[in-house]
Amino acid sequence: MKLGAxxxxxxxxxxxxxxxxHVLGLEAATYAGIAAAFAIQPNIYRSFQTMLEQIYANIFGVGIGALVVFGLGNDPFVIGFTVIIILAICMHFKANENTIALALFAVLAVMETTNIELFHFxxxxxxxxxxxxxxxxxxxMVFLPPNYELRLFKSIDQVTSDILQWLRISTRHLSDDPALRTEISRIEAEVHHIDYTYLLFNEEKYYFRRSRMAKMRKLIIFRQMINTSKKSLAxxxxxxQYDEKIENIPKEFQHVLVDELDKLIYSHERLLLSAMGKIKKNTTRPIEDITDPDIPHLVETLIHVYEQDEKDRLSLLPLAARLMEYHKEILHLQRILTSYQKFHEDLDFNFKKKRTKVLPDR
Known part of the structure; x- marks a missing residue:
C-alpha cells in the first residue's frame, strides 16, 4: 500500500x-477536521481557490441555515427543503463537489437540534x-509541496521509453498481440494522467518575472514533449493495426522501414537525454544533425512498392501518415529544445541534482 502526498x-x-x-476552546473541533478534509487540493493554486470558495460556501450555508431555523425551525421537512434550495443555488453558480458538500454540511451543522442560543451556535x-x-x-502550502515540474518530466520520460521499447519490438514482429493491446491501454491511461499533471503545473503561480519566464519556456517544451509522445503512441x-499487412510487403522495404523508424526512435531518445543534461553539448554539431531519418522518402518508397497493385496500393497509407506526423513533431521538438538550450542555458532542466523522491498524489 502506497501513501501518497x-x-x-x-x-x-x-x-x-x-x-x-482544542487550543482555542472551540466546542466543535470535529467540524474543523471534516472541513479540512474537504479543502485539501493537489496544488497550491487550487488550494487557494478552494479556500475562497469554501469560505463563501461556509458563510452562505451557515447564514441560510440560521435564518431558516430562526424563521421556520428545524423540522426534518424544513431541513430537507433548505438542502434543496442550497443545492440549486450551488449548481447555479457551478460550485465543485467539495464546495457543495461543505455548504450542505454547514447547513446541517447549524440546523441540528440544540439548546444553545442560535447566534452563538x-x-x-x-x-x-x-x-x-x-x-x-x-x-x-508548507507540508510536502508538490514538484510538478520534476514529476511531469519523469512521467513523460517513462511513458516515452515504454512506447519506444514496444515500437522496436513491434517493427520486428516480436510482440505478443494480447500483451501489446494491454500495454497500449495502460500507456493511454498514463498519457491522460500526464495531461492532468501538465494542467496542475500550468496552474502554479510564480510572482517573480524571472521565474515566470522560465516556467513559460518549460511549459512550451513540456507541451511539445507530450505531443511527440502521443504521436509515437499513434x-x-x-x-x-497493420502488422499483418507489413509482413506481406517486400522484405527489402521492411528493412528500410525498420531502419528509418529506428533512426526516428533514436532521435526521440536523444532529445529526452539532451533535455536531462545527460548528453554533452557540442556547438559544432547541433541536435538537428544527430540523426536524419528520411521519412518523406520512406513514404514515397512505400507508395512505389504498391504502384503495380491498385487494390493494396494505399493500404498502408494511414501508417505512412502517422510516421509523417511523428517525424514532424520530433523536428519541432528539436527546434524548440535547441533554442532553449542555446539562449537559456542558465535555465536548464538540470534534473540530475534533484534526487529527492517525489510522492504521488493519491
Whole structure:
C-alpha cells in the first residue's frame, strides 16, 4: 500500500485543525477536521481557490441555515427543503463537489437540534469550519509541496521509453498481440494522467518575472514533449493495426522501414537525454544533425512498392501518415529544445541534482 502526498497532507491537516480547535476552546473541533478534509487540493493554486470558495460556501450555508431555523425551525421537512434550495443555488453558480458538500454540511451543522442560543451556535459552527479550511490551505502550502515540474518530466520520460521499447519490438514482429493491446491501454491511461499533471503545473503561480519566464519556456517544451509522445503512441498503434499487412510487403522495404523508424526512435531518445543534461553539448554539431531519418522518402518508397497493385496500393497509407506526423513533431521538438538550450542555458532542466523522491498524489 502506497501513501501518497495528498493522503499524508489530509491526515496532517485534520490533525492540525482539531488540535488548534482544542487550543482555542472551540466546542466543535470535529467540524474543523471534516472541513479540512474537504479543502485539501493537489496544488497550491487550487488550494487557494478552494479556500475562497469554501469560505463563501461556509458563510452562505451557515447564514441560510440560521435564518431558516430562526424563521421556520428545524423540522426534518424544513431541513430537507433548505438542502434543496442550497443545492440549486450551488449548481447555479457551478460550485465543485467539495464546495457543495461543505455548504450542505454547514447547513446541517447549524440546523441540528440544540439548546444553545442560535447566534452563538452558528458562530461556533462557522468558526470551526473556517478553521478547518484555513488549516488545510496552510498545510497544503508548507507540508510536502508538490514538484510538478520534476514529476511531469519523469512521467513523460517513462511513458516515452515504454512506447519506444514496444515500437522496436513491434517493427520486428516480436510482440505478443494480447500483451501489446494491454500495454497500449495502460500507456493511454498514463498519457491522460500526464495531461492532468501538465494542467496542475500550468496552474502554479510564480510572482517573480524571472521565474515566470522560465516556467513559460518549460511549459512550451513540456507541451511539445507530450505531443511527440502521443504521436509515437499513434505510430505504435498503427504498427499494431497493420502488422499483418507489413509482413506481406517486400522484405527489402521492411528493412528500410525498420531502419528509418529506428533512426526516428533514436532521435526521440536523444532529445529526452539532451533535455536531462545527460548528453554533452557540442556547438559544432547541433541536435538537428544527430540523426536524419528520411521519412518523406520512406513514404514515397512505400507508395512505389504498391504502384503495380491498385487494390493494396494505399493500404498502408494511414501508417505512412502517422510516421509523417511523428517525424514532424520530433523536428519541432528539436527546434524548440535547441533554442532553449542555446539562449537559456542558465535555465536548464538540470534534473540530475534533484534526487529527492517525489510522492504521488493519491
Amino acid at each position: 495528498r493522503i499524508l497532507k489530509t491526515g496532517f491537516a485534520i490533525t492540525v485543525a482539531i488540535y488548534v480547535a 452558528a458562530v461556533i459552527r462557522f468558526s470551526a469550519l473556517t478553521l478547518g479550511i484555513l488549516a488545510a490551505f496552510i498545510v497544503n 505510430t505504435l498503434e498503427g504498427f499494431h
